[in-house]
Amino acid sequence: MIEVSGLEKKYGKLQVLENIDLEIKKGEIFGLVGLSGAGKSTLLRCINGLVPYDGGSLKVQGIEIQKLGKAQLRNFRKNIGMIFQNFSLLERCNVYENVAFPMKVWKKNSVETDEQVRKMVRLVGLEDKIESRPRQLSGGQKQRVAIARAMVTEPEILLCDEATSALDPKTATSILNLLKEINQKMGVTIIIVTHQMEVVEQICDRMALLQAGKIILKGEVKQLFLENSEPLRELLGRKLTFEPGVFIRILIENKSNYRKFFYELSSEMKIAYEICDGGIRNFKDGSAFLGTLKIETKDSDEFMRYLKKKKVLFEVQENGA
Ligand SMILES: Nc1ncnc2c1ncn2[C@@H]1O[C@H](COP(=O)(O)OP(=O)(O)OP(=O)(O)O)[C@@H](O)[C@H]1O
Numbered sequence: 001m002i003e004v005s006g007l008e009k010k011y012g013k014l015q016v017l018e019n020i021d022l023e024i025k026k027g028e029i030f031g032l033v034g035l036s037g038a039g040k041s042t043l044l045r046c047i048n049g050l051v052p053y054d055g056g057s058l059k060v061q062g063i064e065i066q067k068l069g070k071a072q073l074r075n076f077r078k079n080i081g082m083i084f085q086n087f088s089l090l091e092r093c094n095v096y097e098n099v100a101f102p103m104k105v106w107k108k109n110s111v112e113t114d115e116q117v118r119k120m121v122r123l124v125g126l127e128d129k130i131e132s133r134p135r136q137l138s139g140g141q142k143q144r145v146a147i148a149r150a151m152v153t154e155p156e157i158l159l160c161d162e163a164t165s166a167l168d169p170k171t172a173t174s175i176l177n178l179l180k181e182i183n184q185k186m187g188v189t190i191i192i193v194t195h196q197m198e199v200v201e202q203i204c205d206r207m208a209l210l211q212a213g214k215i216i217l218k219g220e221v222k223q224l225f226l227e228n229s230e231p232l233r234e235l236l237g238r239k240l241t242f243e244p245g246v247f248i249r250i251l252i253e254n255k256s257n258y259r260k261f262f263y264e265l266s267s268e269m270k271i272a273y274e275i276c277d278g279g280i281r282n283f284k285d286g287s288a289f290l291g292t293l294k295i296e297t298k299d300s301d302e303f304m305r306y307l308k309k310k311k312v313l314f315e316v317q318e319n320g321a
Contacts, residue, residue: 001026001157001189002047006056009042009213016042018213020056024206026156029183029190029284031200031221033235034210040193043210044159047191048080049073060157078106081150081188085162087142089134089149095121096130099148106153120148123185124178140171144178151182158182160192164199176203180284197236201225203284209235222283225290226251227315246300247276247317249292250307258289261310269306271299292317 002024009017016039024030032040045051046058049065058065060076068076089098099120103113121130124144134142143163150158160179164172180203183190192204200207200221208218209231217224217231224232228249252258258280265273278291295303300316307314 001061002191003059004043004047004057007043007046007053007058008055009039009046009051009053016213017046017053020213020215022208022215022218024189024191026189027183027187028205029180029192029203031204031207032191032193032210033195033197033200033207035195035235037212038210039213040195040210041161044161044191044193047157048077048082048159078153079155080157080159081153081155082159082161083143083146083150083163085165087134087139087146089142089145091134094131094133095126095137095145095148098134098145099152101149102153108153116152116154117148120152123151123182124148138171139167140174143167143175147175147178147182151186151188154186156188158188158190160190160194162194163192165194165196172199173202179203197232202282205284222251222288225281226313228292228317243294244297245294246297246303247292247294248300248303248307249290249315249317251313252289253313254286254288261289261312264310265306269303271303272296273299273303 002022004020004022007017007020008015020043032043034040042051046053046065047060049068053066063076065073065076090101093101096117099117100113103116108116121127124147126141126144126148129137129141134145137145158179163179164175167175176199179190179192182188192199194200204221206218206220207224208215210216211231217229226249252261272295274294276292276294278289280287281290304314304316
């Protein structure tokens with residue numbers, strides 16, 4: 001659906017994006033993660049044609065964005081919805097009018113507009129607020145209005161720029177669940193820009209980690225959490241501990257299985273192990289136990305054979321938890 005190769009972007013002398021290669025598949029939720037200034041928003045703006053790029057290729061549904069003329073670009077944007085951290089609602093308009101706004105811009109007739117607006121307001125659970133103005137709404141409700149507005153023309157792509165960063169954790173989770181629901185019900189491809197790994201963990205299928213304009217890590221979210229490589233650890237603020245022993249990171253899908261695993265491990269294996277970190281994590285497709293076990297070096301081969309037998313996903317950490 002979106003193919004990026006060798007993408008370059010400069011602001012004056014500042015190289016903001018460097019040799020970006022990325023493929024985002026239809027219907028997936030993709031996370032673009034990185035610290036402030038990494039180039040995430042710039043990449044998002046290149047994708048919807050708001051910012052021109054200096055080199056490489058960026059194709060959306062096979063169309064090279066840079067080659068589009070003004071009118072074509074306008075038409076192309078019809079197919080892309082966007083939501084922001086600050087909601088960007090029209091303060092003088094009520095919920096209905098805010099959601100109806102894109103339908104007016106695209107000159108849809110009033111019957112279709114009314115039908116679509118009510119459908120979207122229902123989907124985001126704000127029927128009882130349809131006449132309210134933004135100042136009468138909570139942050140979470142405002143973001144729901146913004147989502148309804150972005151989706152009212154039923155675009156195939158939804159771009160979310162730090163959409164949950166201004167919300168408390170509980171409200172943020174409810175917005176992420178709504179995005180997940182919309183992704184499943186409407187099949188929309190979602191790209192989420194965030195500096196929060198917990199957002200990616202809860203909702204994304206795959207992710208790319210940007211640092212100073214370069215992609216330094218990309219792949220399937222669960223696999224990357226399992227590998228726990230240095231760039232990810234750095235972003236999560238985790239430090240290595242240098243101790244003797246082998247550190248093995250394991251991922252056991254489905255909450256109920258992990259108790260069984262530890263029960264059997266204790267009864268079937270006569271080896272000492274230490275759980276350095278671990279807990280239940282909620283990934284997009286369900287919960288899983290993710291943690292790091294420390295094993296004595298002499299037992300590690302036997303332990304890995306055991307993990308393979310039990311079909312537990314694992315990765316050996318270089319040294320540390
Ligand atoms: N219009 C612009 N003109 C000049 N420099 C810009 C412009 N927009 C962004 N930049 C610079 O490009 C770099 C990347 O910015 P960008 O907003 O893409 O990063 P980001 O990862 O989205 O960061 P944040 O999370 O803080 O928004 C920054 O150094 C920023 O100052």
